[in-house]
Amino acid sequence: MGRAFEVRKVAMAKTAAAKSKVYSKFGREIYMAAKSGTPDPETNQTLKRVIERAKKEQVTADIIKRAIDKAKGGSDENYTEIRYEGFGPGNSLIIVECLTDNTNRTLSDVRTLFNKAYGKLGVSGSVLHQFEHRAVFEVKATEDQILEVLLENDINVLDVEVEDEFVTIYAEPSEYGKIGDTLKEVNLEPTQEMIAFLPMTTVEIKDADEFAKFERLVNGLDELDDVSNVYHNVVIEN
The missing domain is CATH 3.30.70.980 (YebC, transcriptional regulation domain)
Structure with a gap:
């Protein structure tokens, strides 16, 4: 995995979570995505992307189905x-x-938890300005391959970094769906993809x-x- 993206991934505090926590997290996200739109991933792009991320985290098909069925059933549970x-x-x-x-x-x-660590919560915006909100994709490909795909599909990106055999794409969060769909169309499956806050320093x-x-x-x-x-x-x- 590319060093540039590894540094940023570590900075996201992605600690190893128990499977039950991962299942619970995606169960909620899938339920809310299905409830806020249609419960069909073919017509609900937000739901589609959440399901794809869930599958990469090895969330089972049964958990995905149950979350969608729960939304279909008209549950008044809200998050x-x-x-x-x-x-x-x-x-x-x-x-x-x-x-x-x-x-x-x-x-x-x-x-x-903040108090126990002798830290403190801040007001809205007190920390956010020190981070960049970015769509991030890491792909095993050559730089030329990625640049060609981006140009041919008129995709706006903010930065492209190359490390060994991996290319990392950084873009505005609004480009997340378009980039993901385009990479899939050309059979370039991302090894990592997310919308995340990346520290400026x-x-x-x-x-x-x-x-x-x-x-x-x-x-x-x-x-x-x-x-x-x-x-x-x-x-x-x-």
């Missing part, structure tokens, strides 16, 4: 998307994306105690059922 921004140990900046049916519970859980936490607090905070956030994604600006050595 709210909410984002928290905070300051963690060692000058770390953290963004927490949640999908919850109880915002009071989620806020309490997130705030408690990174920090190293050299103090062992501070780093331990940071790790506990990020791992704790990642384990919360209501948390979908955690992003931060800390460089973590593999």
Whole structure:
């Protein structure tokens, strides 16, 4: 995997989650995508992309079907998307994306973890301006192959990075669906794809105690059922 994208992937705090957490996360996302549009992925592009990401995370067909059937059945269960921004140990900046049916519970859980790590939640926008919101695709291909596909399909990208046999494409989130569909049409299956917050600058936490607090905070956030994604600006050595 390309070094450039590996650095950014680590900065997204993608800690190893239990399968049950992954299943729960995608179950909610699929349910909400199906409920907010049509329950057919062929006519609902948002649902289609969520299902494709779920399959890459090895979410079973049964879980996907149950989430769609739940939306078809007219369930009144509803989830709210909410984002928290905070300051963690060692000058770390953290963004927490949640999908919850109880915002009071989620806020309490997130705030408690920040307090335990001697960090604090910030107001909306206090951290966000230090990150870029990007659609990211990593593809095993040559640079010439990717550039040709992008030009032929009139796709606007912000940057293309090459590392070994991998090419990483960065674009505005609005281009996510178009890029994904185009790559599939030309049989270039991404090894990684997501819409994520990427830090503009990174920090190293050299103090062992501070780093331990940071790790506990990020791992704790990642384990919360209501948390979908955690992003931060800390460089973590593999």
